[in-house]
Amino acid sequence: MTIAFEVIKECKDTRARVGRLYTPHGVVDTPVFMPVGTQATVKAMSPEELEEIGAQIILSNTYHLYLRPGAEIIKEAGGLHRFMHWNHPILTDSGGFQVFSLADLRQINDEGVTFRSHIDGSSHFLSPEKATEIQMALGSDIAMCFDECPPYPASYEQVEKAVKRTSSWAERCLEAHRREDQALFGIVQGGVFRDLRERSAAELTALDFPGYAIGGLSVGEPKRLMYEVLDYTVPLLPASKPRYLMGVGTPDALLEGVKKGVDMFDCVLPTRVARNGLALTSSGKVVVRNARYARDYEPLDPECDCYVCRNYTRAYIRHLLKANEILGLRLTTYHNLYFLIRLMAKIRTAVMEGYFLKFAEEFMAKYLEKEV
Numbered sequence: 001m002t003i004a005f006e007v008i009k010e011c012k013d014t015r016a017r018v019g020r021l022y023t024p025h026g027v028v029d030t031p032v033f034m035p036v037g038t039q040a041t042v043k044a045m046s047p048e049e050l051e052e053i054g055a056q057i058i059l060s061n062t063y064h065l066y067l068r069p070g071a072e073i074i075k076e077a078g079g080l081h082r083f084m085h086w087n088h089p090i091l092t093d094s095g096g097f098q099v100f101s102l103a104d105l106r107q108i109n110d111e112g113v114t115f116r117s118h119i120d121g122s123s124h125f126l127s128p129e130k131a132t133e134i135q136m137a138l139g140s141d142i143a144m145c146f147d148e149c150p151p152y153p154a155s156y157e158q159v160e161k162a163v164k165r166t167s168s169w170a171e172r173c174l175e176a177h178r179r180e181d182q183a184l185f186g187i188v189q190g191g192v193f194r195d196l197r198e199r200s201a202a203e204l205t206a207l208d209f210p211g212y213a214i215g216g217l218s219v220g221e222p223k224r225l226m227y228e229v230l231d232y233t234v235p236l237l238p239a240s241k242p243r244y245l246m247g248v249g250t251p252d253a254l255l256e257g258v259k260k261g262v263d264m265f266d267c268v269l270p271t272r273v274a275r276n277g278l279a280l281t282s283s284g285k286v287v288v289r290n291a292r293y294a295r296d297y298e299p300l301d302p303e304c305d306c307y308v309c310r311n312y313t314r315a316y317i318r319h320l321l322k323a324n325e326i327l328g329l330r331l332t333t334y335h336n337l338y339f340l341i342r343l344m345a346k347i348r349t350a351v352m353e354g355y356f357l358k359f360a361e362e363f364m365a366k367y368l369e370k371e372v
């Protein structure tokens with residue numbers, strides 16, 4: 001068995017659950033937040049710092065690594081774990097979403113996708129088989145099926161077409177997948193249409209994947225619509241397998257997703273907003289670049305016990321960011337990742353000890369009470 005998942009504790013009054021994901025590179029306690037390491041690095045963080053922060057599993061992007069440095073180099077280097085010196089679990093996406101959102105798409109048909117590289121304009125073709133081969137070469141612990149994620153809003157016909165393709169491409173990925181030490185997860189599409197979500201889930205669960213992602217969300221739809229889709233989509237997935245909500249998210253969305261039964265999350269938010277000088281704190285967002293922090297000698301988050309909050313002030317980090325000093329980026333990123341990973345640890349404890357709903361309510365009351 002390349003991957004095994006066990007539910008350790010279920011919440012009484014919500015769908016939240018604590019689980020354990022066993023992978024070839026180690027065990028992952030869920031619910032888990034996965035830092036995004038698009039180009040084989042979580043921007044501005046070393047693997048040792050990620051371990052210090054408590055990161056259990058990271059995500060890397062197939063589309064990017066295929067274009068640069070190329071799957072062959074990473075394979076020759078001994079695979080992605082060795083190449084980037086990260087000896088814990090790695091999940092790679094299939095490249096589908098990236099092609100749609102980054103490359104200038106030349107053509108998409110039932111065979112696959114022809115696109116021009118966003119780096120040098122060269123022409124490429126990605127198919128379910130190719131996306132699977134690349135992920136086998138990278139050697140991630142969890143690979144994702146090559147899917148079609150429609151934009152939002154999208155017509156019923158557009159979404160239906162994407163569901164059909166995603167299901168047929170999922171079969172082709174399964175057919176092409178040959179690595180015993182790598183799990184392949186299916187991705188449920190269907191946009192915001194209940195019958196299409198039901199159809200996509202039925203077709204994918206029939207293929208008996210070891211885990212399932214809920215795709216096609218966090219693509220610009222209102223949050224309440226995302227939550228509505230989760231409410232009727234999560235129950236369609238096998239309770240004994242991990243459920244992964246892609247591209248989510250903010251602290252409130254993480255809490256809501258856990259409440260609705262999601263086990264795995266990824267989002268560029270903590271690293272991306274750090275680059276804009278925004279820190280996540282227990283009482284809301286702190287835009288530490290603002291002049292109001294020039295003489296603020298408090299830590300980013302007075303309630304945080306991370307390395308950054310124990311040793312640096314808002315005034316110093318603001319100075320670094322204003323001066324475009326690399327350390328400013330690093331410190332803000334370190335804290336933001338720690339904040340989200342710590343939040344997931346608190347959520348796991350709250351579920352284990354039976355006070356998750358109370359924890360979620362108290363956290364949200366504090367977090368959204370003000371833009372600090």
Ligand SMILES: CCOC(=O)Nc1nc2cc3nc(NC)[nH]c3cc2c(=O)[nH]1
Pocket residue numbers: 092093094095096097098144145146147148149187213214215216217218219246247248
């Ligand atoms: C992470 C694995 O994903 C894939 O291989 N395909 C895929 N990726 C997505 C990434 C997304 N990020 C967001 N919001 C930031 N929404 C996403 C949806 C998908 C998706 O449907 N399909």
